[in-house]
Amino acid sequence: MHRKYLITDEWKIIERGFDPALHPCSESLFALGNGRMGQRANFEEQYSGRSMQGSYIAGVYYPDKTRVGWWKNGYPEYFAKVINSVNWIGIDILIDGQPLDLARVKVTDFYRELNMKEGYLLRRFTAHFSDMQRIEVEAIRFLSIKRDEIGAIRYSITPKGFSPVITYTPYLDFDVHNEDSNYGEKFWDEVFTSVASQKAINVASTKKTNFHVAAAMRYELEANGRHITLYPENIRREKYVANRFEIKTDEGTTYTLYKYAAITSSLNYPKDKVAEEADQKASEAMRTGFDTLLHEQAEAWARIWETSDIIIEGDPEAQQGIRFNIFQLNQTYTGEDPRLNIGPKGFTGEKYGGVTYWDTEAYCFPFYLSTRKPDVARNLLLYRYRHLPKAIENAQKLGFTGGAALYPMVTINGEECHNEWEITFEEIHRNGAMVIAIKRYVEYTGDIRYLADYGLEVMIAISRFWAQRFNWSEDKQQYVMLGVTGPNEYENNINNNFYTSYIARWCMQYTLNTIDLLRTHFPDQLQLVLQKTNFDSDKEPAFWQQIIQNIYFPYSEKYQIFLQQEGYLDKEQRLASELPMSERPINQHWSWDRILRSCFIKQADTLQTFYFFEDDFTHEQHQRHFDFYEPRTVHESSLSPCVHVVLAAKLHKIDKAYELYLRTSRLDLDDYNKEVHEGLHITSMAGTWMSVVEGFGGMRVRQQRLYFDPVLPRHWKRLSFKIIFDGRILEVNTTPEGTHIVRHTGEPITLILKGQEITV
């Protein structure tokens, strides 16, 4: 069903042989990023085959006019999109006047490698121009982690069997388009271009949002390592600058072009300085030199792997899969800048446009919390804190009052981007994930002060939303929550979704508890927050308590389980195992109404409650709910299997856990859903990390204390992972013989391993 064309290697993603049909997939899989910018694995040289050009700059977006069939009140007017930005990798090549275009020449010995250990992309191939005449090409490039505005390319050509004239055209091009543009528009306007010998600057601005982005380049050419003086021609057209020069080559000599690009934006510099800054940085990159930059890159990645690597012995595919996921997460988001966040496709594609979904808080947060210094997780929280005024505005648009906040389903600047009523207006459980992330951060770091400074303000606004979103049912004599969509998007506009009502109740209670906590620890700061939010200390807590104590949760006496929503048992009860393979995934084979009416669950919903709030339920409840819901879950969201893995591992259903783990860890590498060409599933990669560390590694954090209860899949010989906790780097090693925890840095710590206190 899925295509496997990559070679398994523990540290590399490798493609051998060139198949143009797979190239768009490889463009996603081999994409590079450094948190500040990203680049799909497009070719440097011209390519007339199928390709999706993608060069992305974090935080630079365009508000494309929303397009819907039937407008509903409350829809946002715009959908913010990460946009395809400057093509800075471009180096067009002519060989004796003929374009080097892999779609048009015979290609052999094609080799592509994503080196995850050192963070670069390597490509080698031989292009044949006649029986005897060929060139051997090696191209290597990276986006510097240390200098996050720099990209560097080393592009070598060795003619064999002839001595052609090679024409090089290194360029910078802002005349690019987005594949998902709603109205076919291009999003960039030219601001300034400048081109001289071996240097060029290209500045463009985004329409409407008026971000200014500057790209500058330098390049040089060597022949067998000897510098060659060039006399290039300058080329300039709208939004495009280039040099062009010809080299009369010698057969067997290697001609190496080094191209250095710097990309700066008005997010970080005044608009009148972006060009100058880019130019200086490009110049500096060339002075530093490719080898030094590449060395820095390997060092930077070594530091990242130092705290985030996971070793799986006895399962090379799983090993490659988990490293690929960790690599991509670190390419996507570094946590340096609280204005940025984690898009579902990272820098690997355009789909899903806006950047931030509940994925960040619900799935990505634990990864960054455990593998990076606490500022990173804190920056993720601050991102939402900064958006609080817009979340309050968003709720107002929907008719909520008094400082209630509804965080957007999709956003890039705090404003809602999404426009499907059943999601935009109804998938409100996302509000709960904001508070879950705060709780996790505080539990992990013990940083109660964050609650006083930022957290409580967000929590009050969200609790106010919940208090208004429940309504009293005269009929049930309980509070109900009508018209919601839970995490399982195969149900829309349902009543009393267990997950949503549960997390809403928990938010309100946690907010009240936090107020009590801060009253003890930060009474002055608490008063400031209560004043700032106009909190009515008499009425609001009392009203919330009244709701908390009277919420209706649908329950089946027969099955002794909470029901995903009211009426779930009215559906025809079938199991996913009864579905013929020809009808799966159902979202590609069934009409939408048939999906809605079926009992099949797209992704963890009731079980998501058990994941977030596991201590609220007994082992028997876990068992019953897992046994009921897992067979009805089709896992047609990439975010689904990971939660089931954690629960299955907890229940010691190791085979089930491993089966589900396989679906998540190599989702993109093996292209299960035939959609990798659109980009990678970045946020679900954090789910894979969660599967390993919280599932097989059995890690939990409760009140700043660590618990481990590992269980290994049968054939794994070793599982080893590191986490950063309270200033220490800890390494957890599990083999079939047992678990051993090592402390690499910091003071000794006491933790709970399989129920036993140990100090390491």
Place this chain on the structure above:
Amino acid sequence: MHRKYLITDEWKIIERGFDPALHPCSESLFALGNGRMGQRANFEEQYSGRSMQGSYIAGVYYPDKTRVGWWKNGYPEYFAKVINSVNWIGIDILIDGQPLDLARVKVTDFYRELNMKEGYLLRRFTAHFSDMQRIEVEAIRFLSIKRDEIGAIRYSITPKGFSPVITYTPYLDFDVHNEDSNYGEKFWDEVFTSVASQKAINVASTKKTNFHVAAAMRYELEANGRHITLYPENIRREKYVANRFEIKTDEGTTYTLYKYAAITSSLNYPKDKVAEEADQKASEAMRTGFDTLLHEQAEAWARIWETSDIIIEGDPEAQQGIRFNIFQLNQTYTGEDPRLNIGPKGFTGEKYGGVTYWDTEAYCFPFYLSTRKPDVARNLLLYRYRHLPKAIENAQKLGFTGGAALYPMVTINGEECHNEWEITFEEIHRNGAMVIAIKRYVEYTGDIRYLADYGLEVMIAISRFWAQRFNWSEDKQQYVMLGVTGPNEYENNINNNFYTSYIARWCMQYTLNTIDLLRTHFPDQLQLVLQKTNFDSDKEPAFWQQIIQNIYFPYSEKYQIFLQQEGYLDKEQRLASELPMSERPINQHWSWDRILRSCFIKQADTLQTFYFFEDDFTHEQHQRHFDFYEPRTVHESSLSPCVHVVLAAKLHKIDKAYELYLRTSRLDLDDYNKEVHEGLHITSMAGTWMSVVEGFGGMRVRQQRLYFDPVLPRHWKRLSFKIIFDGRILEVNTTPEGTHIVRHTGEPITLILKGQEITV
């Protein structure tokens, strides 16, 4: 809140004074149609102000590519649109070289009249070119009812105070656009043009659907009634043909241009004949002459009014309103052609694109059944019969099998056009209306043979759909119908909508009863139908009976009412009267999710059940349900008040009935919803007829027997209406003194007046 600018007159719609802001509304209100084609009240001469050009030909459509934000499986790829067709009215005028453009010259004495009695549009105005120099214009036009491919215009200009040169450019133009084109495309391609002195032909074809439409024109000019010989210049450009000529005028002389246009289409002629046919018909029209054609028109309308007029004395606005509604219904659909149907905007605008909604069967059917010969209603039924194979295909796409049919929400050729999942896939009650119309037809005409020839086939397919659409609930131990949208579109994806489940049950029962009936009356024909439909006489009736006997209907013991849907009483119960005027209509002020969660009802839903199946419920049940639901109904669909009028009248709540009647009868004339510029609410006009005849007139038909139980609004001095029943024209006259029924034609008949048998 609404604008009243029209003068009340019993037989005319009159506008005095020219207000460009109101012109787009008047373009709708004064539109003409003859069932075959229609024309908004655009000006003949050029006009640079705000205007929506509209010339429509019944049955000629374009499948515009569907546009949605988020695609769902099962959506149709195309949305069939009635398209703006040839501009045949155009006569550009220059006065001494200056365009006669009402947006640019001073206009006085503007008078516009829609003469409903005789079926023409009249316009008079004076245009001033300087203090003393002015022209007086009178334009009259109509679309011939008798010759339904002919339009004729008499356009007179009388210069006063000067003797200008007048330049005339009568033309035919296919280079037109649709305002609601999804991708800004023009829908016509040129096929053939020909232009000569005082005659022209213009043939164009629609893209994709390749309908060919030909327009031909003739014209002549008179000065004070004397024929003038013209030497026009021929003008031809893409999709446009015209003549141009100048006349040196004499002050005070009236120059009258007669323009005759014929429009033919490939719906009715071979493609290679449309031009010739149009040309002949235009020529014939000119030979016949304007006065004769206009006389024919008045006669044709007299015949229509003979059987469809309603007289209301004591309420001139109500009188004008009801005549306007009847006039428009007869302009829209004549029932001559079973390939045609009744669009929500008729020929008055583009909105809602496709032509046929459930409006036809649920609201329009009784009007045509009672005021026209039975073939007309029968043609409406045959329209759906012809679409049965497509309805079966449509159901297949959604996963239904074995000959189950789901009629489309919106269609023009039998294919679904709509693309909102909550409507397209879920507002399935429309299937029931198809069977209601069949039942009404048979009850009214006694034509049981129709059931054998056509009706049963449709009914079996629809019942099969219902049988699959219910599912057995283990939990309830009853059949449930999940995930539907009832007539009240302010609820989506609800479970066990009372109306839908009720009509579904009734359809299945009625189908079974019909099979029994035909077994007696048409056993051979029955066998053919059962064979053709592969009907399983053992299993299908038994399975349907099992469902029929075990359907879950939500019911409130507390209120002793059926609930609109399961869980309706979980909503906060408010009354429409509590809504501040500033929030009404709620669909313009509330976000969609707020509307969905509220208890407010857009249009009759549970009460629609009581309307269709009134004999199934006791008077007390009527009372209780009306008293519960009417105060929660906001009537934000034009189709809502009429049903409530009928029920209120039945319950002798005359003031309530009259209040609601006012909302329906002058909806467009008084532009209640500020949307008249987009076109008229044609289908709801039939609801107005229903309000009068079934509401105040208290007419019912049961088993081919007529019942009358009239109740008049307090200030009405007389209500008089005619119906055609079983070959007789009957006139029902109600005054405060009592009701008198007169038979105009045919044999004596016995009917029930206020419970008493009488023979007239």
